[in-house]
Amino acid sequence: MDVSGFIDGYYSVNFNRPTATNNGQVNDLYNFDDKTDQFSLSAAKLTLNHDPDPVGAHVDFIYGRTNDLINAPTANSSSADQLNYIEQAFLSLKPPKAKGFELDFGKFVTSAGAEVIEAKDNWNYSRSLLFAWAIPYWHFGARTSVPVSKVDTIGVQVVNGWNNVAKSNGGVTVGLTNVLTKPKYTWSLNYYVGPENANTSSGMRNLIDTTLLLTPNAKFNMYLNYDYGSNQDSITKITYPGFRAGSPAPLATTVTSGDNILNTWQGGAVAFHEQATGKTAFSGRYEYFDDANGYETGTAQQVQEFTATYEYKWVEGLLTRVEYRGDFSNVAVFHKDQASLVDQQQTLTIGFIAFFGPKR
8 A cells, every 4th residue: 555645834914804703704705714813723643555457546634724614514414424533445356457547446536626625736825715615525426538549538426415424305316537648738627517505315416517728838827717516496285185085174284395596606717837846835815605505605696716836845745835715705704803704805825835645
C-alpha cells in the first residue's frame, strides 16, 4: 500500500467580526475554512492506496472540520447512515485485457466540479461557491470509466445520491461523465440525475457540470467552470380509508402534501494560476452564483465573490497560503458583530499545509 497524508490548519479574520452568538462565529457561505477569528484545523488526512493490478483498494481517513461537513447527515440519511471519518473507501477492478476499463465500488468523491476537497490540490485556499453549494461532495455506489480514444474517456455511475451511504427513498442516481484531454486543454462534462427528496421517489434532481481547463504553458493555467442544478419538490398523495357503506364515519379521504416547485441554481467561475517561481505562485478566482429559490443557501439571492491567493512553498511538503476573499450578495445575508446582517463579507486567511507523499 502507498501511504500519504497531510495536515491543514489556518487562521481566518472576518472583517464583519461575527460573534459566537451571531450564527456561531463563522465565515458565511464558506465550507471547510468557515471558522473565523481563531486557529482551526481544516483537515488531517491519511491515505492508503493500492493501484488495481487487476484488483486495488483506496481508503482516505479524514478528521477535522472537513469531516464534519462532508459527512453531515442529509435529508435522506441520518448520522448512523454515514461513514464518519472516511472521505473515500472503494475497491477497484481493472482487467488487464479490458482496454483500460475500470470499475470502482464503494464511497468516492464526485466527478463534478473544478475543485476538490483537499486544499493543497486546488489553486486557492478557500473553496468556491460552486463547490460549496452547487454540487455534491461524494457518492456511494459504483462507477466505471473506459477510454474510447487516445484523448477521450467516458464513464457511467450508479450511486445512492448526493452525500448518502444509505437513503430513504429507494431511488438511485445515475451519473454520466466525459473527459477530453488535449495538450493545451482538458474539457470535462458531468451529468447527474435521480430522486433526492426524502421518503419519496417523487421529484428528480438534475445537475449539469462542465469545466474547461486551459494549459497553454507550464507556468500559467486557467479554468472556466459552469454548473446548473434543479430539484423538483415532491408532491405526495395519501389516501386514508373510510368505513363500510352505511357507517356514519366519512368515506375515504385523500391528503396531498408538497408543492411540486422546481428549484433551480446556477453559476459560473473563472480562475487562473501563475507559478511565478519554484517556490511562489499567485492565483485568482471570480464567480457568480444564482440561488434563485434559496434552495441551496437558504436565501433567494445572487452572490459574487473574488479571491486572491499567494502561495509560498518552504520546502517539499510544506506550504503557506495567504488569501483575501470578498463575497457580495444582493440581500443582507452576512452576519456582522453581535446581531447585524449586511450584504458583503471580506476575509483574510493564512493557511498552513504539511503533507507527505507515497512511501513503499
